[in-house]
Amino acid sequence: MALIECPAGQPASVPALLHRNAKMFADAPAYREKEYGIWQSWTWAQTRDEVEALALGFMELGLNEGDFVSIIGRNRPYLYWAMMAAEMCGAVPVPLYQDANAEEMAYVMSHCGARFAVVGDQEQVDKITDVKDQLPEFERMIYLDPRGLRKYDHEHLDQYQAVQEMGRKTRDKHIKELEARQAKLNYDSTGVMLYTSGTTGKPKGVVLSNRNVIETAKSSSEFDNLRQTDEILAYLPMAWVGDFIFSVGQALWTGFCTNCPESADTMHVDLREIGPTYYFAPPRVFETQLTNVMIRMEDASKFKKKLFDYYMAVARKVGPDILDGKDVGFMDRVKYRLGELFIYGPLKNTLGFSRVRVGYTAGEAIGPEIFDFYRSLGINLKQLYGQTEATVFITAQPDGQVRSDTVGVTCPGVELKIADNGEVFYRSPGVFVEYYKNAESTADTKDAEGWVATGDAGFIEPDTGHLRIIDRAKDVGKMANGSLFAPKYVENKLKFFPNVLEAVVFGNGKAECTAFINIDLTAVGNWAERNNIGYASYQELARHPQVMQQIQEHVEAVNESVAEDEMLSGCQVHRFVVLHKELDADDGELTRTRKVRRRIIEEKYADIIAALYDGSEQVSTETEVTYEDGRKGSIKATLEVRSAKIFADNRKMAAE
Amino acid sequence: MKDNAESYVTADGRTIGPVVMEMKNITLRFGGVEAIKDISFDIREGEIRAIIGPNGAGKSSMLNVISGFYVPQEGEVWYKGSRRPPVKPFEVAQQGIARTFQNIALFEGMSVLDNVMTGRLTHMKTGMLSQMLWRGAAEREEVANREVAEKIIDFLEIQAIRKTPVARLPYGLKKRVELARALAAEPSILLLDEPMAGMNVEEKEDMSRFILDVNDEFGTTIALIEHDMGVVMDLSDRVVVMDYGKKIGDGTPHDVRNNQAVIDAYLGVAHDEEDAT
Numbered sequence: 001m002a003l004i005e006c007p008a009g010q011p012a013s014v015p016a017l018l019h020r021n022a023k024m025f026a027d028a029p030a031y032r033e034k035e036y037g038i039w040q041s042w043t044w045a046q047t048r049d050e051v052e053a054l055a056l057g058f059m060e061l062g063l064n065e066g067d068f069v070s071i072i073g074r075n076r077p078y079l080y081w082a083m084m085a086a087e088m089c090g091a092v093p094v095p096l097y098q099d100a101n102a103e104e105m106a107y108v109m110s111h112c113g114a115r116f117a118v119v120g121d122q123e124q125v126d127k128i129t130d131v132k133d134q135l136p137e138f139e140r141m142i143y144l145d146p147r148g149l150r151k152y153d154h155e156h157l158d159q160y161q162a163v164q165e166m167g168r169k170t171r172d173k174h175i176k177e178l179e180a181r182q183a184k185l186n187y188d189s190t191g192v193m194l195y196t197s198g199t200t201g202k203p204k205g206v207v208l209s210n211r212n213v214i215e216t217a218k219s220s221s222e223f224d225n226l227r228q229t230d231e232i233l234a235y236l237p238m239a240w241v242g243d244f245i246f247s248v249g250q251a252l253w254t255g256f257c258t259n260c261p262e263s264a265d266t267m268h269v270d271l272r273e274i275g276p277t278y279y280f281a282p283p284r285v286f287e288t289q290l291t292n293v294m295i296r297m298e299d300a301s302k303f304k305k306k307l308f309d310y311y312m313a314v315a316r317k318v319g320p321d322i323l324d325g326k327d328v329g330f331m332d333r334v335k336y337r338l339g340e341l342f343i344y345g346p347l348k349n350t351l352g353f354s355r356v357r358v359g360y361t362a363g364e365a366i367g368p369e370i371f372d373f374y375r376s377l378g379i380n381l382k383q384l385y386g387q388t389e390a391t392v393f394i395t396a397q398p399d400g401q402v403r404s405d406t407v408g409v410t411c412p413g414v415e416l417k418i419a420d421n422g423e424v425f426y427r428s429p430g431v432f433v434e435y436y437k438n439a440e441s442t443a444d445t446k447d448a449e450g451w452v453a454t455g456d457a458g459f460i461e462p463d464t465g466h467l468r469i470i471d472r473a474k475d476v477g478k479m480a481n482g483s484l485f486a487p488k489y490v491e492n493k494l495k496f497f498p499n500v501l502e503a504v505v506f507g508n509g510k511a512e513c514t515a516f517i518n519i520d521l522t523a524v525g526n527w528a529e530r531n532n533i534g535y536a537s538y539q540e541l542a543r544h545p546q547v548m549q550q551i552q553e554h555v556e557a558v559n560e561s562v563a564e565d566e567m568l569s570g571c572q573v574h575r576f577v578v579l580h581k582e583l584d585a586d587d588g589e590l591t592r593t594r595k596v597r598r599r600i601i602e603e604k605y606a607d608i609i610a611a612l613y614d615g616s617e618q619v620s621t622e623t624e625v626t627y628e629d630g631r632k633g634s635i636k637a638t639l640e641v642r643s644a645k646i647f648a649d650n651r652k653m654a655a656e
Numbered sequence: 657m658k659d660n661a662e663s664y665v666t667a668d669g670r671t672i673g674p675v676v677m678e679m680k681n682i683t684l685r686f687g688g689v690e691a692i693k694d695i696s697f698d699i700r701e702g703e704i705r706a707i708i709g710p711n712g713a714g715k716s717s718m719l720n721v722i723s724g725f726y727v728p729q730e731g732e733v734w735y736k737g738s739r740r741p742p743v744k745p746f747e748v749a750q751q752g753i754a755r756t757f758q759n760i761a762l763f764e765g766m767s768v769l770d771n772v773m774t775g776r777l778t779h780m781k782t783g784m785l786s787q788m789l790w791r792g793a794a795e796r797e798e799v800a801n802r803e804v805a806e807k808i809i810d811f812l813e814i815q816a817i818r819k820t821p822v823a824r825l826p827y828g829l830k831k832r833v834e835l836a837r838a839l840a841a842e843p844s845i846l847l848l849d850e851p852m853a854g855m856n857v858e859e860k861e862d863m864s865r866f867i868l869d870v871n872d873e874f875g876t877t878i879a880l881i882e883h884d885m886g887v888v889m890d891l892s893d894r895v896v897v898m899d900y901g902k903k904i905g906d907g908t909p910h911d912v913r914n915n916q917a918v919i920d921a922y923l924g925v926a927h928d929e930e931d932a933t
Binding site: 035148 | 873
């Protein structure tokens with residue numbers, strides 16, 4: 001693979017970019033955070049000083065080149081700075097999921113042998129302290145929020161600002177060494193290490209070089225024409241590659257401003273106050289917002305409701321075309337303009353999307369209705385396809401070619417090929433260096449020529465060049481009669497119903513498909529409230545006959561639409577249960593990024609799956625659950641197994 | 657008994673200061689009913705002092721005596737080294753004593769932030785005219801007070817409801833807002849009247865955490881009433897136990913738990929028998 005050399009004069013590392021920005025955009029805002037009800041901001045020059053002070057403090061504490069520094073906490077400028085400061089010292093930042101439990105943290109931290117950790121608050125300090133015995137290399141912890149920590153033993157504990165102060169005081173002693181270490185950083189030195197969420201097995205540490213980070217940031221910023229004056233809201237987990245690329249990579253490359261919310265609960269208010277111009281969210285966030293809008297419209301006055309319905313119909317008809325710059329009739333344009341004045345404008349303002357120029361959704365398939373709703377309002381929402389190993393970007397939708405069923409065309413510098421079994425392979429400057437301490441997995445995933453297996457099955461549309469993803473290649477199988485089995489395809493269709501939070505479809509090698517369904521407590525709970533249906537618990541609501549009936553209707557609607565697809569008509573759901581508990585990452589059933597872990601679910605609920613196939617009408621089960629604080633308990637329940645109507649393949653019938 | 661004027665360190669390493677408030681032989685009557693009968697105890701600086709007892713034991717009356725709302729017929733209240741004469745409620749607030757109420761007493765129509773700001777009232781000095789003109793001193797004062805209020809909002813993690821009218825909040829959050837308002841006064845003694853009444857286990861755990869954090873971070877002396885024994889035993893440094901207006905126990909949670917009179921009061925021994933012993 002031809003390596004792209006760093007062009008002469010271009011910064012070759014994350015710290016070098018920071019120094020460049022401190023000169024080029026000295027007084028422009030770089031980071032903002034809402035604290036004590038006010039947006040506090042730091043310019044690029046100030047950011048550089050803060051990062052440098054912290055790096056000097058790290059040196060005084062004895063951080064060496066090649067050390068690993070764990071970063072754990074919610075999105076805060078200070079933690080982004082900690083990542084940059086670690087790299088300044090020649091160390092490798094390793095952000096972790098803040099909601100990970102102590103054992104998950106122990107695994108990752110001992111795997112990389114982290115010596116330092118920079119954490120947000122007492123909760124994280126406690127978790128690390130709990131597992132410290134399993135971390136022989138671990139030495140020091142630096143915390144941000146001193147609350148509740150004043151009386152802790154401070155022998156291995158420092159406060160963040162105190163470390164910076166220490167750095168400022170010992171500047172003369174370390175600055176030469178710090179500069180020397182930064183000078184050594186090049187395109188091939190490690191920029192960051194991110195652990196994959198691990199849909200199967202233990203998380204793997206993906207090593208990304210400065211080349212990966214900078215080349216990706218550069219080409220994706222150019223692809224979407226990002227500007228120095230753009231604003232983003234950083235609220236997705238810092239351990240996720242997307243957040244690293246948006247809030248560090250692209251932010252540094254383009255020089256735009258990263259805004260951090262006050263707390264997780266205030267995200268929506270903060271979103272509205274900032275009005276980001278570049279926005280990223282997983283489908284779940286868009287779904288929740290749409291559900292909230294619809295719930296509130298149910299309670300609005302009749303006149304308002306009518307106005308809303310009328311103009312939303314107009315928007316659905318012509319909104320997407322106007323956004324794509326296609327021809328739209330004069331009267332429709334006038335109506336759309338009026339709609340903008342009365343409905344879309346105020347609605348976008350409430351949602352915090354007034355200024356969004358580029359919006360992305362990824363990670364999961366998004367429901368076409370949800371996708372079209374936002375696009376019809378004039379929000380330029382697009383899809384992209386990527387993974388940690390590719391430093392996010394593999395394909396993305398260019399402006400004007402946006403559809404809900406594809407994930408777009410290849411990003412600049414990316415090559416794609418489809419293997420015989422349908423698996424998608426790619427090669428790009430963003431391709432990761434290796435899995436840390438796991439040469440075997442590295443070799444399995446990346447071949448000698450630099451092609452990386454995505455693990456997803458898909459195909460490229462011949463006429464448009466857009467990539468379509470069907471499912472995880474591993475999960476695609478054959479039914480007993482030889483027809484194609486693609487669970488994700490059916491699950492996504494089920495999940496597009498607001499009442500369905502999660503679905504898991506089984507049927508590989510079997511004669512028929514069956515499914516587990518999780519209801520969405522917000523949506524179903526709201527429906528129950530409006531219809532005066534009382535319930536005391538999730539479990540009780542989940543097995544309410546009327547809820548079961550609704551889910552049955554949804555399953556049958558999905559069967560009807562699946563029947564229309566020639567390839568996948570065998571995947572109709574014959575029997576299903578509504579689960580008595582929500583699938584949860586704490587129980588290992590989902591990954592931290594909320595992807596279903598099929599193998600674990602199949603083992604854990606083997607009794608229910610057996611009941612789905614043996615024709616019984618109900619099944620009694622007992623399930624172990626883990627509470628947030630790590631305690632365990634169990635839930636007993638008797639679940640009703642329902643059968644759904646199956647549709648014949650209409651087109652085939654017509655052809656015969 | 658420890659010396660009143662001296663600090664000591666508890667078994668778990670907390671430093672408890674000298675006595676700040678002392679009740680001497682308090683008796684409180686409502687007509688013929690004796691709500692409190694000859695009770696004496698003290699509150700030390702920096703400690704969490706609980707008053708517990710079954711329903712109708714006189715706990716709330718005791719708290720009202722401490723807060724100066726009731727004036728006892730007999731006995732003396734000593735505060736910061738001198739005897740406190742009968743006082744008006746606002747004078748008590750000025751002396752640095754703040755409280756929350758058993759049946760939430762917030763301004764329902766006002767936002768959380770405005771409610772917390774009312775707690776700053778005793779710290780506002782500018783006159784009405786200056787406030788109306790809203791220039792110079794009044795504005796500076798508002799900014800300074802807002803900063804204190806915001807720090808408390810941050811501390812109690814109620815940022816998300818800052819602008820929400822109190823009437824729209826669930827019960828557990830209202831309790832937290834009340835605590836925020838009391839804290840905004842920057843009191844030296846904080847009185848909490850059943851801070852955890854009507855809460856579920858999770859809300860109780862949160863509230864306990866906040867009470868401990870307040871005590872830890874601000875060094876605020878806290879006197880609280882509670883009838884959930886479990887919570888009290890975990891939280892407090894010393895406990896006064898009341899039953900039928902009398903003090904039947906006083907000491908560390910450990911002492912109190914092993915006190916026969918307390919066990920009887922909570923397990924409900926027939927009272928003729930108790931009088932006979």
